Amino acid sequence: MSIVDEVESISKNPSSVYLVxxxxxxxxxQIINQLKEIIPQEERTMNFATYDMDDVPLSEAINDASSMPxxxxxxxxxxxxxxxxxxxxxxxxxxHNINELERYLDNISNNTVLLIFAPYSKLDGRKKITKKLKKNSTVINLNDFSEREIINFVKQYIDNKHYQISNDALNELFSRTQGDLSKMINELNKVMIYSNKEKKIDLNIVDLLVAKSINQNVFSLVNYLMKGKTTQAIQFYHELLEQKQxxxxxxxxxxxxxxxxxxxKILKDHGYSATMIAKSLKIHPYRVKLAYQSVExxxxxxxxxxxxxxxxxxxxLKSSQENPELLFEMFSIKFSQKKNSI
Incomplete structure (x- = not known):
C-alpha cells in the first residue's frame, strides 16, 4: 500500500496503534487531520490529545491512552x-518509563487510537521496545516516499485542482524547494492564485514567485565553480554579499x-549507487542525486x-579582518586552475 493510501485509510479503518x-x-x-476525523468535533477537547516527549513523561500519554473515552x-x-x-x-x-509502553502493547485498548511520531531517518532496531512496537502497530514509513512519488503526488495534486504545469516548471519547483513536499504545496498554492485565470503554470511563473533560498543560491555558486566558470562565480558571490548575505x-x-x-565521490568510487549513498549518509536523495552527477x-x-x-x-573569516571577497576570489582562481589541470 502506498503512503497516500495508508494515510487516507486512517479515518476510514483506523488501527489501534500507528508508528510513523x-x-x-x-x-x-495530513495524518493528524485524518485522526481528527475519527473524533466528532464536540468530543475533541476531551478525547484528542498530543504529548511531546521532549516536554512530557511517556507515562502521561500511556495513562491517557489506557483511559476510557x-x-x-x-x-x-x-x-x-x-x-x-x-x-x-x-x-x-x-x-520516560518505557516499560509502561511495553505493557500497553501487551494489552492494547480497543477504544483508543495511539499514534507515535518518530521523525527520524532510522530507529534502533536492537531495542526491545522498537521491535515490539513494530510488531504490534501499523507502520507508516515517510522515509520511503521517493522523489518519483513526490513528483507524481504533486502532479496529481495539481490535476485535482484543474491546473496544468510544464515539466520544466515542475522540475524547477522541486529544485527550489529541495523536494520538500510541504514547501512544494505551500508554494503551489501561491502560484495557483497568481495563475488562476489560465490555470497554466510555466517556468516563468515559478521563477517569478518561488524564491531561491540561500542554500540554493550557494548551490548555484558551487555549480559555477565545478564548471570552471570563475568569472561568473566571483560575480555571483558579489551579488550575494550585496543582498546582505x-x-x-x-x-x-x-x-x-x-x-x-x-x-x-569516495562512495561512488567504491561502487555505491546514489540511493545507497543517500541512505548511508542520511541525506535527502535529491541532494545526493545532484552531487552524484557533478563529481564524475x-x-x-x-x-x-x-x-x-x-x-x-x-x-x-572568524579570526581575522581579511576581506571575504578577496578570499573567495583567490579560492575560485586557485581551484579553477586545478580543475583545468585534471
Missing part, C-alpha cells in the same frame, strides 16, 4: 518525538556542499583540497 517513521511536515499534518466512543492519543526508539541522546531532562554563512554552506561532494569528472584529491581550503577560509 521519518519527518515530513506535509504528511504529518469521555462521553464518546473513541480516544486519540498522539505521541511526538519518540526519541527513545532511536540510539540518540536527547537533551530533555524528562524521564553573511560571508561566514555562505562559506559554511560551501564547505558543507564540498564535504558532501567529497563523500559522494573530479578526483578525490581535488575535492578534498577544495574542502580543506574552505575550512581554512572559515578560520580566517
Amino acid at each position: 517513521v521519518g519527518g515530513n511536515d506535509y504528511w504529518e499534518n 469521555f462521553f464518546g466512543n473513541r480516544r486519540v492519543v498522539i505521541i511526538k518525538n519518540a526519541f527513545f526508539l532511536t540510539g540518540m541522546r536527547n537533551k530533555s531532562k524528562i524521564k 553573511d560571508s561566514i554563512k555562505i562559506n559554511a554552506i560551501l564547505e558543507s556542499q564540498f564535504r558532501l561532494l567529497l563523500q559522494v 569528472s573530479f578526483t578525490v584529491d581535488y575535492l578534498q583540497a577544495a574542502y580543506l581550503e574552505l575550512v581554512q577560509i572559515e578560520c580566517k
Whole structure:
C-alpha cells in the first residue's frame, strides 16, 4: 500500500496503534487531520490529545491512552518525538518509563487510537521496545516516499485542482524547494492564485514567485565553480554579499556542499549507487542525486583540497579582518586552475 493510501485509510479503518517513521511536515499534518476525523468535533477537547516527549513523561500519554473515552466512543492519543526508539541522546531532562509502553502493547485498548511520531531517518532496531512496537502497530514509513512519488503526488495534486504545469516548471519547483513536499504545496498554492485565470503554470511563473533560498543560491555558486566558470562565480558571490548575505554563512554552506561532494565521490568510487549513498549518509536523495552527477569528472584529491581550503577560509573569516571577497576570489582562481589541470 502506498503512503497516500495508508494515510487516507486512517479515518476510514483506523488501527489501534500507528508508528510513523521519518519527518515530513506535509504528511504529518495530513495524518493528524485524518485522526481528527475519527473524533466528532464536540468530543475533541476531551478525547484528542498530543504529548511531546521532549516536554512530557511517556507515562502521561500511556495513562491517557489506557483511559476510557469521555462521553464518546473513541480516544486519540498522539505521541511526538519518540526519541527513545532511536540510539540518540536527547537533551530533555524528562524521564520516560518505557516499560509502561511495553505493557500497553501487551494489552492494547480497543477504544483508543495511539499514534507515535518518530521523525527520524532510522530507529534502533536492537531495542526491545522498537521491535515490539513494530510488531504490534501499523507502520507508516515517510522515509520511503521517493522523489518519483513526490513528483507524481504533486502532479496529481495539481490535476485535482484543474491546473496544468510544464515539466520544466515542475522540475524547477522541486529544485527550489529541495523536494520538500510541504514547501512544494505551500508554494503551489501561491502560484495557483497568481495563475488562476489560465490555470497554466510555466517556468516563468515559478521563477517569478518561488524564491531561491540561500542554500540554493550557494548551490548555484558551487555549480559555477565545478564548471570552471570563475568569472561568473566571483560575480555571483558579489551579488550575494550585496543582498546582505553573511560571508561566514555562505562559506559554511560551501564547505558543507564540498564535504558532501567529497563523500559522494569516495562512495561512488567504491561502487555505491546514489540511493545507497543517500541512505548511508542520511541525506535527502535529491541532494545526493545532484552531487552524484557533478563529481564524475573530479578526483578525490581535488575535492578534498577544495574542502580543506574552505575550512581554512572559515578560520580566517572568524579570526581575522581579511576581506571575504578577496578570499573567495583567490579560492575560485586557485581551484579553477586545478580543475583545468585534471
